[in-house]
Amino acid sequence: MELCDLTLHEIKDLFAQKEVLPSMVMASVVKRIGEVEEKLGAYLALDLEAALAAARAADDRIKAGRALGVLDGIPVAIKDNLCQAGRETTCASRILQGFVPPYTATVVQKLLDQGALILGRTNMDEFAMGSSTENSAFKPAKNPWDPERVPGGSSGGSAAAVAAGEAIAALGSDTGGSIRQPAAFCGVTGLKPTYGLVSRYGLVAFASSFDQIGPLAKDAEDCALMLSAVAGFDPLDSTSVRGTPVDYTQELDRELTGRTIGLPREYFGEGLDPEVRRLVMAAVAQLEDLGARVVEISLKMTEYALPVYYLISSAEASSNLGRYDGIRYGRAAAGREDLAAYYTRTRAEGFGPEVKRRIMLGTYALSAGYYEAYYQKAQQVRTLICREFAEAFRVVDAIVTPTSPTLPFRLGERLTDPLAMYMSDVCTVPVNIAGLSALSIPCGFARGLPVGLQIIGRPFAETTILNIAHQYQKVTGHHRARPCGTGHDRAEQEGGSPDEV
Amino acid sequence: MKFEAVIGLEVHAELATATKIFCGCATKYGAEPNTQTCPVCLGLPGALPVLNEKVVEYCLRAGLALNCRIADFSKLDRKNYFYPDLPKAYQISQYDLPLCRDGFLTLASGRRIRITRIHIEEDAGKLIHSPEGEGYSLVDYNRAGVPLIEIVTAPDLATPEEAVEFLEKLRGILIYLGISDCKMEEGSLRCDANISLKPAGAKHLGTKTELKNINSFKALGRALAYEIERQSELLAEGKTVKQETRKWEEAKQRTLPLRSKEETQDYRYFPDPDLVPIELDPAYVAAIAASLPELPEARKRRFIEGYKLPEYDADLITGSKHLADFFEAVLKFYFSPKAASNWIMGEVLRLLGEEGLTPEALAVNPAHLADLLRRIDAGEISVSQGKTVFEKVFRTGASPEEIIRAEGIRQISDEARLRAVVAQVLQTYPQSVHDYLNGKIKAAQFLTGQIMRETKGQANPQLIKELLAEELAKLRP
């Protein structure tokens, strides 16, 4: 196995033993990028020269035993909606082409302060709107397990990069499943933190009341390390929550005995791929074997989550995206003779069809005469969804569901049908509506494609869901499967999952 | 038919905070374009607002001073529209839950003008139009994000004079509170007016117009008066008033309709998800209420009762916090309230007026005026000499003592010496003495003038008046 296929915690241990240096890991990652990036399109921009220089500086620190933190010398990728001073940030949109932020997002600064090597900026659906990364204005990203299929979205580039060994770990953002669904599609572990846990300062907004930044990594332990590095109060984000720093690895090794896991029947109904069902149920059985008590629960509001999500997120997006007018930044239409025409041309040329669709939907939902029927109604139903989750969490410690009802689909398959595309998010959006914590872990392969298990936790109960995920990963090997490189070739996965470790 | 005007005002005041409402950029007026901006107030992607605590405090001060009910729960909303001076394409404002509502301000007549609401919001940037035909505008975002309060009145004002009085009183209160410098010429106080007419005594309101671009108190009065005349004429001719926004044209002293776009505004207000609600602790509100300074009304009462000033004097002086502060500072050095009041209302305002200055610009050291008053009372110099000295104090900042010494100003109060001068003048002008004794009282003025001439203006006028009366009496047959 190549260094680039190792987990963050494995590399960290090798650094501690001084057997491996950051430059060696970088070299491995750079080599892998050279081998697969052209095929996968995981990155929109690579920043390898800066990362290599940073690696050399990290080498000295590691050799001297003076690492800045667990991330020191670790090559990571960041989604292209996180601002970094001096680096073009496009959100995979033409309208932001050429935009170089004069400031750095809080999370990116935290990574830099801890010595992480930022490899580049990953591909995504334009403005994080989409579930396949096909809405990238520049190029679609591909699923490393099958390049004819989508890596999921919107953090598809981050998920593909981690799965393929083009990064050790990555940051993504999750508004309605944009970390978890691509994590599931690419066979990696992805965590959406509780709303308010990670600062959004410097994250280009899609839907402000849902957006959260979180890690995509090779296993739950890596996610815990990444989360510990980026979580915490930020005075620059009014919606970030105060609290003392938490070590999210602290409960990883706890046994599952005494934990109660809820299985909501509404997530296992119509539209669920039977293979996905089979693998998720097998994982549930595994959790039971590990000592967890599994109870069936009912979340009756689930079917309303999708409209609530799309109405509110589009409404917020329609407002958040008003600023792209070609005056202060970004690409502008030619000619400045008429103000309204200038705006309209700039925006009509700069935004892609899905972004326009959502701006239209959101503008409509907020406009005079429709506000009560759509936006307000959705916010009321949102209250009921929150209440229902709160009720459920009086009985259970975590809720387990499929991450996506289907396997990764083929490129182009759902592009013409927005509603079918929106259905991809049916299992993930309720979590954002209620601001809960959740993660997705690989739970097996069907037809050679990864399947994800979603574990939903109470607000700020990241240690609990990471504990469940880690205990599961201790006895299973799905998270160790790699689509690229030697050792775990894709061919080995055909026809079954490597359950036996 | 006789019409009554129904007027309501919407007043925007920039708050005198050090930083903007949602970021740490300075709010200094007059800086070079775009030197007081950051990712937040430029609306850069990813930047987030954090509310300045002083903005809430200042709004509450205004609300409490204007007798408002303070909301226990309040929030910020986005008002969405596209305009180059609005960097995020939405203004963060307050929609349905303003910080303050249901207050009032009382006019001199005793009429209460209801204040519907006071809310906080961010200002927009400034557009500078290019020279004719160049086809572009320049945008300066220094002002974008400067905190504002918007004060909305009920349509309770009946005349332009009332509207001007309201705005003057409101300005006084905001300045007393120390929350805004309220300079209309710098745009830190702005006022739009709604006005409609209805037949005298009628219940229902007529169609209103909204007046914009009112840049001074005078303009407010004139724009409203113009609009009353315009609407009266229309109604008298049986025509209707069109509901529209009109712009006051200062140069031509008229209102004109603003080019109205076909598109009706639809601001799509919704709660700003980037900002959390405000829930005010009653103890916090009570502490702010307790910390309010004395306001113009209370100070006026105190001036009438404590300093025995006539109501007219008290009203005029407390109308400006600076004048009232100056007045009380003078009293600290020399306690003679009525004299101080006379000098402020007379000489101080006259000289300010000549220079086109507002009371805020008054730079006279109060100790100097006090010293001057003391010297006059002591008979050291006369009142008219005092006025000459004060003008020099006002213009140069020198002390009265320095000026008196340099110019050799003094007053002759030596009775024997003056009596001799009087006697000499009476001898020189027997015709005037004759006239006076025959009932032409005015002749005394001529005689006084001659005595002053003889003494180079330094004679004590009071003493001369007495001595002249005595000497003339002696000549009576």
Add this chain to the structure above:
Amino acid sequence: MRVSEEEVRRVAELARLAFSEAELRQLAGEFNRILEAFAKLNEVDTTGVPPTAHVLKVKNRFRADQIRPSLPRPEALRNANAVKDGSFVAPLVME
């Protein structure tokens, strides 16, 4: 509730977007399918249910009134499409 093409055009104007006639027709169709599916929300009785704008219980997040450095002007202007006299250039605004 059917959304007409006219309605879609009005919304596009409000959002400063422009579409061809064919796009408008398609968009109206999509709108109607999406809103039809979303009409499901009307099944839910929300009488007396308060809306949730924030999932957090956080309130009163303030910052002190302390000046922080602004961007150097070249940084503030560097992403602008056109700059003149230290200002951003916008289309002519008529009043």
